[in-house]
Amino acid sequence: MSSTASAPRSSSSPLLWLVAAGFFMQTLDTTIVNTALPAMARSLGESPLRMQSVVVAYSLTMAMLIPASGWISDRFGTRRVFFTAILVFALGSLCCALSRNLAELVGARILQGMGGALLLPVGRAAVLRGVPRSQFLQAMSFVAVPGLIGPLLGPTLGGWLVQYTSWHWIFLINLPVGLIGCAATLVYMPDGRAAQPGRFDxxxxxxxxxxxxxxxxxxxxxxxxxxxxxxxxxxxxxxxxxxxxxxxxxxxxxxxLFSPAMFSVQSLRVGLIGNLFARVGNSAMPYLVPLLLQVGLDFTPLHAGMMLLPAAAAGMAAKPVAARLIARFGYRQVLVGNTMLVGLTIVSYALIGPEQPLWVRLLQFAVFGAVNSMQFTAMNTVTLKDMAGPLASSGSSLLSMVQMLAMGMGVACAGAVLAGFNTYFGAAGLASGHSLRAFHATFVTMGLITMASAWIFWQLEPDTAATTEEVKAVDADTVDHA
Incomplete structure (x- = not known):
């Protein structure tokens, strides 16, 4: 993140607020669903341990559409596409709330993901066209702030809505925001488009x-x-x-869509492969932890959501620390060491049980949030730091696609591992003892997968380093989706 989180003082400020609001709506919906999965399962007559398709459908749809977002924006104009994206996202949210079974909910999440996939890429393109180049990094820093606030509020807000209203409201709250966003888009969003967008591959x-x-x-x-x-x-x-x-x-x-010439850059190759495999483990955590707390430990949805606050808060606080560590030790040492720490922290969730003191559990969540945030910052910046000229935008889109693909793969992999251990331990139904053992074994497995990805980052050049300002500059133009 850049050192400032305020919008540049210019006529573009309403545009930045609009793009930030769209991104907030998209990131909030990525995290708010996880706490509500057990309640959704009860309402739809499904097992809470078999609801991962609700998350996978959304992230996979976003991964599919991100590569096309740039051409769509150039061909049809940022105002029209951003308006349509908000409208489709709101319509998908309404369909989610009206779903009567899991199949309908998954279909509605696909529709919602189609809108969400365009919000940030098209918004970034509008900012690039509407803000002076000298203010672009400051503008993107401002837009990226909701990417941190959304995960902070999502689990707690989702738990509160589920406990005191119903799970349907985690989607219905998007409707008034969507209507306001559509109106604001018509007023403040410039209708930028390429003169000759070229043929789409x-x-x-x-x-x-x-x-x-x-x-x-x-x-x-x-x-x-x-x-x-x-x-x-x-x-x-x-x-x-x-x-x-x-x-x-x-x-x-x-x-x-993505030029093979990009892969001649060693830091991009290692960064993308490392992002894909390292995220399989840590992208599963927002899905697994609320299930563990509610299914394995009988927490209420609100209590489970509030337990995740230390991780989100520690993640925000750790952002500047990552930049200083990279500047001092270089990318390879930080990524290899921090990847091992992330994996070990995931494995430590196997120690969670009813008898664990509350302060230990909160500390554990906070440590994971901190090391996970530093991991995202380091992975994202090493991937894009050597991208320049026309390859920079393409590299950013490719990274966003890999992020969303890894998120879906992580949740799908965690669901498969959890189901396998649930069967192995003979968990008839949801007997708390058996299901807790299945969760513990799943955390160990996902942690080991994360730790194994450390060897990928070992392939970086040993002198791959950066100044604190360079890390902050790249991080300001990079928005993490996990």
Whole structure:
């Protein structure tokens, strides 16, 4: 984050507030759902341990649409696309609230994700066009603040709404915000567009989108969907083949979605692969922890949401610390060491039980929030720090896509592991002792996966370092989705 969180004093300030509000709405909805999953499961007649598709559908839809967001904005104009994005997001929220079964809820979350996927990329493009270049980093720092506040408020607000109203209100609160946002967009959003947006690489987009969906469905099919093993294997094979086909297609196309030339930059290669695998573990935590507290420890939704406040608050406080550590020790040492710390902290959640003192639990959550926040800052900045010129925007979009893809894969993987251990320990129904053991084993597994990804960051050059100002500059233009 930059040192300031105030909007630049210019005629663009209403635009920045509008983009920040849209981003807040999107990030809030990413986190507010997790606390409500057990209540949704009871209402829809489902098991709370098999609700991960509600999260996976949203994040996977966003991952699919982010690569197309730049071309859509250039082709149809930022005002029209941003207005449509808010409208689709609000409509999806209404459909979520009206859902009568899990299938309808997942379909509504896909619609909601279609709107959410365009809010930040199109908003960033509008800021880039509407704010003087000298004020861009300050403007993006202001816009990024809701990305920190949303996760801070989401779990507690979701728990409060579920406990004192119903889970439907976590979606219905988006409607008045959406209506105000639509009106404000018509007044304050400039209608910027490219004079010649060029042709969209539809074939490459199809290969890329199918590959992401197939691999994610294979992971989710191991747990919630109950797909036969042969179907899961076929999805993995065809998904990986589709991703390989995209790469071969991009090599011979002059204007691919993501130029293979980007991958000649070593820090981008390591950063993207590290982001993908390291996030499989820590992206599962916002999904697993509320379930652990409510299903394994019988917490109320509000109590469970409030227990997550230390992690979010510590994450905000740790942001500046990451910049200073990177400036002193370099990216490789910080990322290797911090990845191990994140994994160990995830493993430590296996110690959580009814007899654990409250202060120990709160400290544990705060430590995870701090090291996790430093991990995101370091991973994001090392990925984009060497991107310049026309590759910078493409690199940012690719990073956002990987973030959302990893989030969906992390939740799907955690759901599959939890379901497997739940069966292994003989958890008939939700007997607290068996389900708690399944949660503990799942945390150990996800922590080990995270720790294993540390070797990826070891591939960075040992002298890969940066000044505190450089880290803050890249971080200001990078918004984390997890």
């Amino acid at each position: 539809l074939v490459g987009y199809g290969w890329l989108a199918f590959g992401m969906v197939a691999v994610s469905l294979a992971l989710d099919g191991l747990a919630e969907l109950g797909l036969p093993q042969v179907t899961v294997v076929l999805l993995v094979v065809f998904g990986l083949a589709s991703l390989a086909a995209y790469w071969l297609h991009a090599l011979r196309r002059p204007d691919p």
